[in-house]
Amino acid sequence: MITTISTIGKNVNETVRFGAWLANKRSSGKIAFLQLRDGTGFIQGVVVKEEVGDEIFSKAKSLTQESSIYVTGTVIVDERSPSGYELQVKDIEIIHESIDYPITPKEHGTEFLMDNRHLWLRSRRQAAVMRIRNEVIRATYEFFNNNGFVKVDPPILTGSAPEGTTELFATKYFEEDAYLSQSGQLYMEAAAFALGKVFSFGPTFRAEKSKTRRHLIEFWMIEPEMAFVEFEENLEVQEQYVSYVVQSALKNCEKELKALGRDTSKLANIVAPFPRISYDDAIKFLHEKGFDDIVWGDDFGAPHETAIAESYDKPVFITKYPKGIKPFYMQPDSERDDVVLCADLIAPEGYGEIIGGSQRIHDFELLKTQLEQHGLSLETYKWYLELRQYGSVPHSGFGLGLERTVAWISGVEHVRETIPFPRLLNRLYP
RNA sequence: UCCACAGUAGCUCAGUGGUAGAGCAACCGGCUGUUAACCGGUAGGUCGUAGGUUCGACCCCUACCUGUGGAGCCA
Numbered sequence: 001m002i003t004t005i006s007t008i009g010k011n012v013n014e015t016v017r018f019g020a021w022l023a024n025k026r027s028s029g030k031i032a033f034l035q036l037r038d039g040t041g042f043i044q045g046v047v048v049k050e051e052v053g054d055e056i057f058s059k060a061k062s063l064t065q066e067s068s069i070y071v072t073g074t075v076i077v078d079e080r081s082p083s084g085y086e087l088q089v090k091d092i093e094i095i096h097e098s099i100d101y102p103i104t105p106k107e108h109g110t111e112f113l114m115d116n117r118h119l120w121l122r123s124r125r126q127a128a129v130m131r132i133r134n135e136v137i138r139a140t141y142e143f144f145n146n147n148g149f150v151k152v153d154p155p156i157l158t159g160s161a162p163e164g165t166t167e168l169f170a171t172k173y174f175e176e177d178a179y180l181s182q183s184g185q186l187y188m189e190a191a192a193f194a195l196g197k198v199f200s201f202g203p204t205f206r207a208e209k210s211k212t213r214r215h216l217i218e219f220w221m222i223e224p225e226m227a228f229v230e231f232e233e234n235l236e237v238q239e240q241y242v243s244y245v246v247q248s249a250l251k252n253c254e255k256e257l258k259a260l261g262r263d264t265s266k267l268a269n270i271v272a273p274f275p276r277i278s279y280d281d282a283i284k285f286l287h288e289k290g291f292d293d294i295v296w297g298d299d300f301g302a303p304h305e306t307a308i309a310e311s312y313d314k315p316v317f318i319t320k321y322p323k324g325i326k327p328f329y330m331q332p333d334s335e336r337d338d339v340v341l342c343a344d345l346i347a348p349e350g351y352g353e354i355i356g357g358s359q360r361i362h363d364f365e366l367l368k369t370q371l372e373q374h375g376l377s378l379e380t381y382k383w384y385l386e387l388r389q390y391g392s393v394p395h396s397g398f399g400l401g402l403e404r405t406v407a408w409i410s411g412v413e414h415v416r417e418t419i420p421f422p423r424l425l426n427r428l429y430p
Numbered sequence: 431u432c433c434a435c436a437g438u439a440g441c442u443c444a445g446u447g448g449u450a451g452a453g454c455a456a457c458c459g460g461c462u463g464u465u466a467a468c469c470g471g472u473a474g475g476u477c478g479u480a481g482g483u484u485c486g487a488c489c490c491c492u493a494c495c496u497g498u499g500g501a502g503c504c505a
Contacts, residue, residue: 024466031462048462065455080463099456100440105466106454107442111497167503183505208503209431221505301502344505353505401505415505426497 006040008075008085015090017072021122022063022098024105032060034089036071042124045071045087052090059092065105066098066122117421118430128256129417132249133406137201139248140222143241144199149224152191152198154184159380167207180205185397186329186384188225189360192395193387199224201402211425212302213414214352216403218423225397231331231341231359234396235317238345238355239272242315242400246270249409262411266349269313276317279339282308299325302352309346315354319343328370331359331394341396351408357398364388 001007003016020036027033034045047060063069072091077084102116103123113120120126144151157171157178169180184200191198200223207217224237250257250267257264277285282304283296289307294300300308300318309316320339323332330340342358361367367388371381378385406418416422421430 026464026467028461028464028468031464033464033467035465044465046463050462080465082465101455102440104441104455107466109442109498112441204505206504210501210503211498212500215504219505299503302500356505399505404505 004040005036005038005043008041008043008087011075012077012085013075015072015074016087017070017091019068019070019095022065022067022069023122023124024065025060025063027061030057032057034060034063034071036087037122039127041083043083043085043087044081045073045089047089047092051088056089056092059094060089063092063094064098064101066101066119068095068098069093070095114416114422114424114427115430121420124259126417128253128259129406129410129412130420131256132253132260132410133402133418135249135253136245136402136406136409139245139252140199140201140241142248143244144197144224147197147237149197149199150191150195152188152195152200153202154181154187154191154200154223156181156202167209169205169207182206183221183399184223185225185399188223188397189384189395190387192225192227192397193391193393197224197226197229209425213416214302214404214407216415216419216422216424219415219419220402222400222402223397225395227393227395229396230394231343231396234357234359234398235274235276235319235343236272238317238343238357238398238400239274239315242274242345242355242405243270243272245405246409257410260410260412262409266313267409270315274314274317274345275312276319276343277308278319279321282318285311297322297324305344305346305352306350309348309350313348315345315347317343317345326358328374328376329358329360329367331361332366347404347408349408349411351404353401354404354408355398355400357396359394359396362388362392362394364392 003011003018008016018038020038022034023037023042024035025032030049032047034047036043036045047057049057070093071087071089073087073089076086076088078086101119103119121130141151157173158181159176159178168182171178171180182204184202188198188200202220203218204221205218208215226234226237229237246267250264283294286294286304286307291304291307294304308318319342320333321342323338323340326340326342330342333339333341340358344353345355346352347354361370364385367385368378371378371385403415403418407415410418412418416424
């Protein structure tokens with residue numbers, strides 16, 4: 001095995017050689033401190049002139065930020081080092097000299113950092129967020145595999161629009177019009193009838209002119225769909241899943257969360273069950289809080305959701321929204337026809353909606369009526385309607401936005417830091 | 431699409447109707463335990479673009495462009 005910084009504790013008092021980049025450097029006339037980064041971690045290399053000689057010492061002193069090197073040295077335990085280890089450097093071989101690296105160890109603005117996203121990813125903070133993203137994905141697969149779900153991949157190029165209202169990216173499919181997927185849900189419903197419990201993980205595209213810290217044009221969703229599962233059980237799966245992911249991140253990303261300065265006590269508390277509040281009660285609550293502008297039948301805006309979420313220290317389900325503000329496929333409540341069996345899960349600390357889910361209509365006639373009332377083409381949705389003609393069963397599912405979830409767990413302000421190369425309004429590069 | 435704020439050195443920012451400033455980065459020098467190291471020096475500018483007002487505009491006015499935050503919409 002090659003030596004890496006993350007496992008260098010195994011090589012104490014040994015002389016090792018490994019590849020690294022120079023993250024930063026401090027030096028005096030006779031000693032130099034190199035902050036070395038190899039992708040797995042950081043370690044400080046100490047170069048003492050008396051020990052390495054003039055040639056290697058001046059090579060160390062003239063190293064530029066982000067130059068790549070092979071470094072040889074002895075690993076020692078040192079209490080002055082944050083990681084506990086230091087490298088007493090014996091030799092340096094320059095692989096490539098970096099000239100005028102743009103991201104200096106000083107503050108930078110958002111636009112500059114985004115223009116340099118390909119380099120910004122090297123920073124301690126960004127690397128930590130990427131590791132947390134990886135852990136959320138890993139824990140997602142683990143949770144669903146442990147619970148009998150099958151991963152199914154819905155198409156990215158689609159001919160129809162799952163939710164007619166939002167903006168779609170249009171493209172050509174040879175002679176036909178096609179759209180980039182903004183949800184795999186309808187396909188996952190078909191898959192649930194084939195495999196029972198399924199989940200997807202893939203990119204989705206929304207051509208919305210949204211420009212907030214919660215929005216990306218291209219983002220990744222996890223979309224489970226479950227046959228024979230109704231409203232209540234759907235919520236239970238969601239709270240179990242979200243708790244599992246948060247607890248996994250707490251356990252496996254301790255270093256990363258610390259590097260980000262995340263208050264982990266807030267995450268430790270994220271354990272199922274989560275509180276539920278009905279849309280009706282949420283409206284009453286908002287009126288009590290002084291939101292006079294909202295009436296029954298209106299959808300909530302971000303300020304409303306935040307006000308509700310602030311009353312809880314866990315994610316909160318807002319359930320049973322009015323039929324009129326929700327998509328055509330949601331199952332109406334059997335006790336009252338004006339609300340549907342849906343729930344949004346709102347994350348704490350202002351991170352907004354991380355899950356939208358519902359029980360789906362399984363009755364053929366009802367779904368057909370809904371499609372017609374929403375002005376959608378029966379021809380386009382023929383295959384989707386057919387699922388209700390051949391052994392239809394009650395079923396439910398939900399979609400979790402990966403980047404919002406990672407932003408919440410990491411405690412970063414903006415979702416753009418939770419995806420390697422964010423696609424934002426007016427930003428397609430790098 | 432709408433609202434608010436911003437655009438000055440590579441970066442982060444200050445600045446006054448009368449000849450353009452700092453810190454960091456770069457370069458040169460100093461310093462044996464630094465933690466965004468420190469100290470001295472050098473170099474670096476069509477002040478977003480186009481008009482206008484003025485004896486004179488980086489500064490005031492208009493339009494546009496770009497960015498940031500937000501609204502709507504949504505994960």
